[in-house]
Amino acid sequence: MKYFLKTYGCQMNIHDSEFISGVVEEMGFFPSPPDEADLIILNTCSVRDRAEQKVRTYLGDLKKIKSKNPRLVIGVMGCMASRARDYLERLNFLDFLLGPTQIESFPAVLSGVLKNKGISPPRVSLPFKYKRADKISAYVNITLGCSNFCSYCVVPYVRGRERSRPPEEIIEEIKDLSGCGFLEVILLGQNVNAYGKEIPGWSFERLLEKIAEIDGIQRIRYTTSHPRDFTKSLVLKIKNLPKVCEHFHLPVQSGSNKVLESMNRGYSREEYLDLVSFIREEVPVSSITTDLIVGYPEEGEREFLETVDLMERVKFDHAYILTYSPRPGTSAFSLGDPVPSSEKERRLHFLQEKQRQHSLFRNLPLKGETLEVLVEGKDPKGNLIGRTRTNKEAFFRGEESLLGKLVRVKIEEVTPWSLKGKEL
Ligand code: SAM
Ligand code: SF4
Ligand code: F3S
Numbered sequence: 001m002k003y004f005l006k007t008y009g010c011q012m013n014i015h016d017s018e019f020i021s022g023v024v025e026e027m028g029f030f031p032s033p034p035d036e037a038d039l040i041i042l043n044t045c046s047v048r049d050r051a052e053q054k055v056r057t058y059l060g061d062l063k064k065i066k067s068k069n070p071r072l073v074i075g076v077m078g079c080m081a082s083r084a085r086d087y088l089e090r091l092n093f094l095d096f097l098l099g100p101t102q103i104e105s106f107p108a109v110l111s112g113v114l115k116n117k118g119i120s121p122p123r124v125s126l127p128f129k130y131k132r133a134d135k136i137s138a139y140v141n142i143t144l145g146c147s148n149f150c151s152y153c154v155v156p157y158v159r160g161r162e163r164s165r166p167p168e169e170i171i172e173e174i175k176d177l178s179g180c181g182f183l184e185v186i187l188l189g190q191n192v193n194a195y196g197k198e199i200p201g202w203s204f205e206r207l208l209e210k211i212a213e214i215d216g217i218q219r220i221r222y223t224t225s226h227p228r229d230f231t232k233s234l235v236l237k238i239k240n241l242p243k244v245c246e247h248f249h250l251p252v253q254s255g256s257n258k259v260l261e262s263m264n265r266g267y268s269r270e271e272y273l274d275l276v277s278f279i280r281e282e283v284p285v286s287s288i289t290t291d292l293i294v295g296y297p298e299e300g301e302r303e304f305l306e307t308v309d310l311m312e313r314v315k316f317d318h319a320y321i322l323t324y325s326p327r328p329g330t331s332a333f334s335l336g337d338p339v340p341s342s343e344k345e346r347r348l349h350f351l352q353e354k355q356r357q358h359s360l361f362r363n364l365p366l367k368g369e370t371l372e373v374l375v376e377g378k379d380p381k382g383n384l385i386g387r388t389r390t391n392k393e394a395f396f397r398g399e400e401s402l403l404g405k406l407v408r409v410k411i412e413e414v415t416p417w418s419l420k421g422k423e424l
Helices: 011-026 049-068 079-083 085-089 100-116 155-159 167-179 204-212 232-240 257-263 269-282 301-314 331-335 341-366
Strands: 002-007 039-044 073-078 096-098 137-141 184-188 219-223 247-249 287-294 318-323 370-378 384-388 393-397 406-414 418-423
Touching: 002 011, 011 039, 011 073, 011 100, 011 137, 011 184, 039 049, 039 079, 049 073, 049 079, 073 079, 073 100, 079 085, 079 100, 079 155, 085 096, 096 100, 100 155, 137 167, 167 204, 184 204, 204 219, 204 232, 232 269, 257 301, 257 331, 269 287, 269 301, 287 301, 287 341, 301 341, 318 341, 341 406, 370 393, 393 406
Parallel strands: 002 039, 039 073, 073 096, 137 184, 184 219, 247 287, 287 318, 393 418
Antiparallel strands: 370 384, 370 406, 384 393, 406 418
16 A cells, blocks of 8 residues: 655654654555555645645645545645644545644554545554654654744644653653664754753753763754743853754844734844854854744834844844744734735845845855765765755765765855865
8 A cells, every 4th residue: 555645844744744654654555656645644834824825735636636536545634734624624535634732643543544444454563663754863852832822823723832752751762763873863842942841850951961971873953942042051051062063043033122022032132132142152163043034014114124134233044034924813813914915025035135145154254164064865966965063055076875974074165055065
């Protein structure tokens, strides 16, 4: 039997898909293109309407495939299965819906659906393993859900309140990964800095310390941080733990205090800039990246220019810039959507161009430098691809045997988006 899984959205969803693939492959399914599959699963995202629109369009195609093959099983998982449940329940060609908070019941739900379809229950052995996308770098959940309730964001509603996984469980999982040869772990959560708030004696700092003690793991990354909870003490901890990479992803969202307050972000532009200065002082060889939203209801030209000004001051290495999308059920929804789309697009393009210049500004000094790169794959042109400790993509010529190794690469060319060089 064959399956097709399509994933939308963030790294948490990509990691959930590693669990979904692990389960279905354990049940005896093999990956295939959608038109040959017996089982199709969409792992969806609700962060903006555009993310949901992609799923709605694809569901239209699946309806046609199912009309030709009524035995096909189709399931919708992920954040949209939670947020847009009423809409999805009306689509009578779907066999199951399962939101992210129910993902642990997926093996039982799928078995039930298959039995009802007359498909004999497949071979199952516990525990289910993630089907990891590669053998070098592994995602590890440390917190689930979010309790921050940023005014624009659906995540707390679809993924539930923030909870930390028990530290023993995380450490065991990472020891196992190290035993399997993984060199890097990427710790996942919507606000990893809040890890352990409800577990006496634990904190994100302590967790980093414990993970750094695990033999074999050479690099530790984490995402996402929340600027409000990113303390100076954490910066110093990271500085003193050589395995923790010098990449700080600090989503700022806006450079205007008025907008930040309306967004319920819990920090001011001054506090954010102070944190950035502290990082640059203490960890000078580092990268700082961010997320920005343009066209939030309270963002007029003045507020937008404050974001431009903040970008000029920080000169981020990279930024994910998105246009605001009103999400029903969030507190900002009541503010309407007063910024016209043409204006949102203008602001988006303006910031994208600014960011292109800043990324180049950050990458230019790397020309001639020798950087440590973890080799993760190969591009279609035959170049090896890896990441620097600062999370920059680096391309270079080299033998396939270098895959999964840490190598020293002398950078010869840079663009705003990547580095190119040769192995030393
Ligand atoms: N937890 C992370 C944080 O606090 O920044 C990010 C999680 S969120 C799923 C990823 C990014 O999507 C956010 O940083 C924000 O920039 C963007 N985002 C979330 N809701 C949005 C909305 N309604 N419209 C536009 N962008 C949005
Ligand atoms: Fe959404 Fe804010 Fe939570 Fe990030 S911290 S997931 S933006 S509510
Ligand atoms: Fe991620 Fe999208 Fe859900 S960004 S948490 S998959 S809404």
